[in-house]
Amino acid sequence: MHKVEDLKIWKKSIDLAKSVYKLTSALPSNEKYGIISQIKRSVVSISSNIAEGAGRNSNKEFKHFLSIANGSAYELQTQLILTIELNLLSKEKVQPSIDMLTEIQKMNYSFQKSIENKTSVLNTNI
Template sequence: MHKVEDLKIWNKAIKLVKEVYLIISELPKEEKFGIVSQIKRSAVSIPSNIAEGAGRNSQKEFKYFLSIANGSAYELQTQLILIIELNLIIKEKVQPVIELCVEIQKMNYSFQKSLSKTELHTQY
């Protein structure tokens, strides 16, 4: 098990959720039950799945939840691009959040690779 508060990726994911909530507060009210709801779910899913994986008993389980978190990060990235493409918000406001999302995706990939290496070493 990992102490979730010590994980850089979890802390960045928490920051991402805060940034996402600031952005969606600027979206039109009529989108509350549409894309806003989807964005909230995918954003919150990222640190939540990292935390759930950190609390599991094996590296394999942790990697599984990191994989789910990564899927949510790609989903969020797509939704953020969509709100730009749909002219719901200007690109300059969303781009830094997209960049943070991509940074988390890269960290996640590296973290999963490092867990795989640890898994190999502990099998012998």
């Protein structure tokens, strides 16, 4: 188990969620049950799955939840791009969140690889 509060990727995903929640407040209210709801679910899913994985009993389980968080990150990326493409928000407003998201995606990939390497080492030593 990992202490979730110590994980940089979790902290960054919380910061991203706060940023994205602020962004959604600028979206039209008629999107409340559409893209706003989807965006909020996706962004919350990232940090939630990292936390759930951190609380699991094995690195294999943790990696699985990091993979789910990564899927949510790509879902969020698509939704943020859609807000630009649909002229709901300007690229200038959305880009900082996309940049944070890209950093989290890279961190997640690296973290999964490091966990995979630790699991491989553990399996060869058993």
